[in-house]
Each structure stands twice: as C-alpha cells, then as structure tokens.
Amino acid sequence: MHAIERRMPLGATRNLGLAYRAGRVSGEELRALGINVDNAPVVDVNINPLNQADGIRAYGDNVRLVSRMGAAQVLGYQTDQQRTGVAATLKHWPGFGDAPVNSDTGVAISPQTLAEVKRDNLPSFEAAIKAGADRIMVTHILFPKITGTKIPTSLSPFWVNGLLRGHLHYQGPVVTDALDAAALDGFTPGEVAVRAIKAGADELIEVAQTPSDKAPADLVSAYPAVLNAVKRGVISKRRLDQSVTRVLELKWKLGLVRNPYANPERVSKVVGTPRHLAVAQRVAENSITLLKNSDQLLPLAANSGKTVLVTGFGMTATATLGQDLTARGLKPTVMPTGSNPDDSAIANAVSAASASDLVLVDTFNAWGSPQQIKLVNALLATGKPVIVAAVGTPYDVAYVPNASTFITSYGYQPVSMHALVKVLFGQLQPTGKLPVTITEPPPSTKVLYPFGFNLRPGP
Template sequence: MLALTGVGVATAASAPAVSAEAQADAAATLALRGLSLEQKVGQLFVTWVNGKSADEVNPKNQTDFGVDTPAQVIQKYHLGGVIYFNNDTRDNFDDPVQVAKLSNGLQKAAVASGAHIPLQIGADQEGGTVTRMGAPATEFPNSMAVSAGRDPSRATKAATILGHELRAVGINQDFAPDSDVNSNPANPVIGVRSFAGQPGLASQFVTAEVKGYQNSDFPTKTVAATAKHFPGHGDAATDSHTGLPRIDRTEQQWRDIDVPPFKAAIAAGIDSIMSAHIQFPSLDPSLEPATLSQPIITGKLRGELGYNGVVITDSLEMQGVREMHSDAEIPVLALKAGIDQLLMPVHLDVAINSVINAVKTGQLSMQRIDQSVLRVLKLKFKRGILFSPFVDANRVMKTVGTPANLKTAQDIADRGITAIANDAGVLPLKQKPATALVTGWGVSTTATLAQKLTAHGTTATAYQTGQAPTDAQIAQAAASAKNVDLVVVLTNNIGGFPLQTKLLQALQNTGKPVVAVAAQIPYDAGYANAVPTWLATYGYITPTLEALTKVILGETKPVGKLPVDIPAGADLQTVKYPFGHGLTW
C-alpha cells in the first residue's frame, strides 16, 4: 500500500496534465501486478461480516466463514469489499464512532493481508426505509419523498451529506441511488425507493444524487454511488428476494421507460451499477435472470449503453438468482455475463473456489478476471480508497449528524408532504385541536406521531391497529375517536391489506374530522373513498413525521407534487390522481 500511496500522490502532483482516467488506469495496473489468482478473485467478492469490531470473536463467523473474527474473514479471502448491516442477524452498528473503528480495523486487516489492497466498504443507505446508519447520523426521507419536493438541488445536498457522513465512518460505497422507474403500483419491493413513476423525473433526481455522492468534494470525502437495479426493477410484481420476477415489457418500452435513469447515471459518471435478479424476455429470451445474462449485461449495459465501470450483482442470497442455478454455478455465470463483483454469495468458500476452478479449467480466462479486477481497482483509486482508506475516529462527530445537516434533512422532509385530497375542506384546520387520536398502521410510527402532535400543542394518544385490523380493533379505534377533536389514521399498503378500508370507513362514520395519511406508498389514497382528506408522506422517518405534524396543524403548507400516477384502487388502468397533482392552501 505504501508504494501505491507514493505512486498515486506523485502521479497527481508531478504530472497534472495526465488525465484522471489515465491516472486511474496506471494505479490499477500497478496494484494488479503481483497478485495471485486467489488474491485477484478475492477482489471480485463483497460479503457481510459478523461483529462490531474487527477483532470481535463472533460464533457466526465460524458458521459462515470458518474463522472467528471479521478481520480473519478479510485476510482469509483477500476480499475486495464488505457490506454493513443493522438488522437482527447481521448488525455492525452501535454508533458512528464504533463504525469508524470497525472500518479502520477491517482496512488494517486488508492492507496487512497478502493482497495489500484496501477494501470497498459499502452499505445500503438510500434514505427512508432503506437506511443502515440511523440517528445520530442524519436521516433523509425515501427517494419518492425527495422528488415530491421537485428540487434536484436538494437531492444533491442530501447525497452530499450522506456521502460525507458515510465516508467519515469509513464507508466508501453507497448502494444508492435506486434508479428504477416505479411504473407498477403493485411493485412489492421498489415503491418509494424509486424517485418516480416516469423516467424524466427519475433521471433528473438520479443525476442530482450521483453528483452529490461522487463530485461534492475531494475523493476521500465522497463515496462510490451505485445505480440499481439494471435493467430496471420498476415493473416487477414479484419480490426478487423471494422469487424470480418476470418483466414483460417490449424492448422499445424498456428503452423508453427503464433506460433513461441508467443513461443519466452513466452520463453523470456513476462508479457502479447493480444488476437485478429479474427475467426480461424481450432482452434475453433464454429467461436467465439479468444478473447472469450476457445479452443484458454485456450486450445492453456494456455495448448499447457504453458503460465500462464496475457492475456488481444484487445479493446472491436472493431467491431470484438462485431459482435456476446452484450456488457454485452462479458466480461463474455472472462473470461470463460481464459482472465484475459478486455481492453476498450464500457460501463464500464455495463461490470463490468455483471461480478459481473455472479459471484453472479454462471456463474463465485470466484475461477476463483481470478485466474485472482492474475495474474494481480503478474505482478504489478514483474514490481515494487505495491511498487513503483510514478515517479519524476522533473527528467523526464533527461531520455526522451536525445541526446544519439535520436542518437540511428537515427542510427536504418538509417539502415532500403531498396533499392528495381535501374534498371536505378539513384542512387547514379552523383552529388547533386540543386533542387527537393517531391510529392505524405502525407501532412506533403512531406513537411517534402522537408525541410530535403533543409537542406541538395538541394532546394526542396513539392506538395502532396494524395492516390487518380486527373488528375489535376497529371498534376500539372508533370509540376512541368519539372523544377527541381530530383523528389521524395512518395506512400502509391498502392494496395488499384491504381491511384498512374498514377502519377508515368506521372512523369517518364517527363524524369527527379525519385525516388519512398514506404513510408509505401513496397508492393507498386511490383505494378508500370513505375518507375525503388524504396526505402522502412516502415514509415515516422522524423528520417526515415532524413535517407531517406541521402540515396537519397548519404550521406549514403542503407543497409536494405526486411523483407517480395514483390509480383508482385495484383498477390500474384508471388514474385517479395524476403525476404532478398536489394541493396546497
């Protein structure tokens, strides 16, 4: 690594006329020299690790990798990258300072290993519901809430802040922005993660975020952005985590609808593109998932769109990619298709050895391996990872969750609230209600919104009924509603959980003023005619609930515009509220 540092700095300092691309090529070529086959193949893999410090002995590491600590995982496999999680089974997060120390420990292990190549450290930090590093870090709303505000400059600000905060804790790659066009309201996995249901708006905001992630400052303050999920997951009706979606668009429809945001990302210089585990018969009649499809990855993405950056798979744990092939076959087929990096194979040992064996038996050439390793190394050079992988854990909180960043996040959340319907003129309220009931979906969401309303001067109680309220819950909510001045009811996916309409009807029948809030996908407003007042938030993080509170109580006016068409319930062919619709007062 010291040699790399010297070359990188010397090249930049002594030969300013040399293009950035030429510098990256030279640094990648130098880093590639001397790597063994095993070390090269290791650079093509990105996996999880179990633990919150590099030296933590975690029994899950023995189960998953045959070693004790995260550092030993890195050293055993000469890994190109890791991905952090914050869920019940894989949790790498306590607080930002701890994450920074974890990152430094993993980088130390990588630099000390045989390959001497620092790591890409990634996370899914899209904003909103797909957030790995939460408070005290700055939390931003879902993508659809950002685009509802119709200000791309704010999207750039959000991505800049996200990038700087991630890099401060040692995360140098963000698997964002989602570049899918959510054209199918029944899409079970994308939804508000997409910026829009129309390609023009989605492209505009994808461009804005790539600029913020990658071009906002010196490379050691930026992160590699990743446009996902190519060739476009927005029309899926199946969740690729649990099945293999089939997209039946024509090739021309694909070019018109799905391609523009990816073209925009490429034009903006995107470092990485993630493949989708979807069948797309018009692009590949063999029905191979796109991740394993040579016509899609090499033919369309590399050839037609001219992309020569890193292409990474979506998680190889997902059922969509495992439906047709074994875990040993998948990595080899992905590399043959034109993929560069393999994310989260179920059995890392099996996956790596399958690639090594494919090279030794002539299924994959060394030239093909080198091609992908060079792309990975170029990315690491451009983002400053090769020469500056470490962070200062003592300075983390000077960057993460600062008052200025939190203020920006609240400003963006405020602009996203969209008034969809106000037929009875309930809003703006004639006077601030003394009491309110917050009911419907979400244990923490109803409780937090009630706390927000109370903090703003309206005493509110929460009674959550979930996505499938029982008759007893509906009766209790209606009884409670009779004792308050205002009812706020939160919904989440009425199309999939239609019992929520019974709750809405019962609350409306009380005669109390009712404000219905689509707390996740905005399509809920198309299902329920009983309630004439609808707001959409596109998510439920804390800044969003603060913004919602201010709109309900009349402290701010809604300014959001729908980024999608809202159909009339299950009738997807009839538009009830069109793209661009949004009331104010």
C-alpha cells in the same frame, strides 16, 4: 446516520439542488463512518404501482424526473471522493419499475419489450452514467419477451456485457444484487457465481444468514466453483483481470490506496450536524403533498384541547405524531396497529375513535394490505372526522375513496412526521407535487390524480 428520507420525497420536491445536497450529506456521513460505497440511488422508473421492490425508494414514475433527480444525487454522493464522498451505485439494472414481484422473495417478471425497456428504463441509467456514477447493481429479473423465462438479468451476458457495456458504454464495476434471492433458487450457488462473472459482473454480493456466520454459506461453494471454472478455461484469466482492474481503479479514485482508513474523530464532527439535519428537514418539508381536503378539515386549530386518536402504521411514526399534536395543544391517544392489523386491533381502534373528536390514521402501502384498508374504512364508518396520512407511497388514496382528507409524506421518519404536522396546522404549505400518476386500483386505468398534482388547504 441521520434520516434523510428515501427518493420519492425528493421526487415530490422537484428540487435538483436538494437532490444534490441530500446525496452529498449521505456521502459525507457514510465516509465519516468508514463506508466508501453506497448501494444507492435507485433509478428505476416506478411504472407499475404494484411494484414491491421500489416503492418510496424510487423518485417517481416519470422517466424525465427520475433521470434528472438521479443524476443530481449521483453528483452529490460523489463530491470530493478523495476525502468526503463515496461511490454511488445505480440500481436495479435494467430497471425494476414494471415488475410487481420483488426478486428477493420471488421470481420478478417484467412484461416489457426491448423497445419499452430502451424507452422507459434506460434513460435514467444513461443520465446517471453521464453524471459519472461509479457502480451499477444488476438485479434478477426475467424478461420473457426479450431473453426468455430461464436466465435472469444478473446471469445474462445480453443485459450486462451487451446492453449495459455495449449499448450504454458503461465501463465501471458491475455488482450483483444479493445472490441469496429467491429468484435464483433454480441455480446452485456455484452456478450462480460462474454465470454472473461470465455475464459481466465484477463484484458478487453473497449474504450471511446470521451475524455469527464467518462467511456466507453460498460463498463456501461459490468460491471453489469459480476457481474450477478458471482452471477449466470457462472463465479466462483475462476476464478476471478486467474485474480486478475495475475495482482497483475505483479504490484509487476514492483515495483508498493512499489512505484506506477512516478517522473516528470525524464522526461527531460530520454525522448529524445541524447543517445536515437542516437538509433532511428541507427535503421533508418540501415534499408533503395534500391530495384531498373535501370537508375543509385542514388546517387544524392549535390549542383546541380536542381529543385525537393517532393510529395506524409504525411505532415511531405514531409516537412522533402524538408528541407533535400534544405540543400544539391537542390531547392525543396513540394506538399503533402496524402494517397488518388484526380484527381485534381494528375493533380497539374503532372504540377509541368513537370516544375522540378527531382521528389521524397513517398507512404504509395499504394497497398491499387489506387489513390496513379495513382499518381505515372502519374508522371512517364511525362518522368522526378522519385524516388519512400515507407515509409510504401515495397510491393508498385510491384504495380508500371515502376518505375526505388525505395527505402523503412519502416517508415515516420523525423528520417527515414533523413536517406533516406543520402542514396539518397550516404552519407550512404542502408544496410537494405527486411524482407519480395515481389511477383507480388495477385493472382500471382511470386517472384519479395526475402526475404533478397538489392541493392547498382552504382559506
């Protein structure tokens, strides 16, 4: 598939039409490849900037923005489902936005009360449900102030049968997040499966650990546990029939009963077409947000022959930036340092920066990587002009306050890097608006850049 960036760039565009078209393009390409369900979009409201689960997968931290963008993208995904659309899946119910730990790697705990969940988390799900979202993924979060510290949301009838089906009146299939998550380590695979079904889940995601696995290891013990629960009456046959009916109704809606197969000849006619690539380009070009240009370093002059060190996160990102700078008559040295550069890599980058006219360093969620912050500060200390480009979330700007030039693309795919370079040279105005509020690093709550902030380069 081509690379339409994730949801935060869409949030920065504020363009509902683009959100719809991005969803439609993704749906059409997935369907052409024989995939009829997409486990997207994320409609969590990114309340906590230290959220490890969502990041650029979220549209932003404003509930109204997330609600409108999520609903628009659902409509795009699900256009003409009998032939070219797919089933969209809202996640991560009931909202990951205020849980700093990713449940895949640890126990995610949200400090929210039920009133806060209803105010901050539920509206975006409700809007997308009203738009017709076909599936919802429930994740594994603990809400101590609501349901205690023992049973995560995916195994809790309160969150699925109660709040989702009862309060929001959602009647479609519910799918669990991956059941190999660290958040479920306190339960056996069989117990997880039985509890999830009793809570209201219709589809269980079991994960194979290696490509050679014939079946996920947890499934081997989960399957007989469910059968035994049915035999003992712990899970009723009526309850199983509900899940089967929901899944079959969705298959019918998608046209899979009539024609379950994809046509391989459609792949080249659909995937990566100029029309689709143009949508990806529009998303990227409308999302770039300039946050700082204190020294009026931007726009850069083309064909200056200046030497530039391109360093920081991502082999592909830095390589693409280097190619685009070369095409504009500069002389780049590309030196990727990754997401956690060691001191040796930082020293090498500083040495290269000292011999360059200009430095372009990209960061990816540096707020969680002290070594990335150390790299940026070391480059700034050389006294050379430095452009810092966040290719993940824009929160990095709060962690490098001495940077005088800071820009964010919300993504690191080539399409975003091309758009970023266009802005650096003044070929494109940075029209993106912050989809989040940026404060000083926690625990401070002092606002540095408000929701909606954007800056234009000097004359």
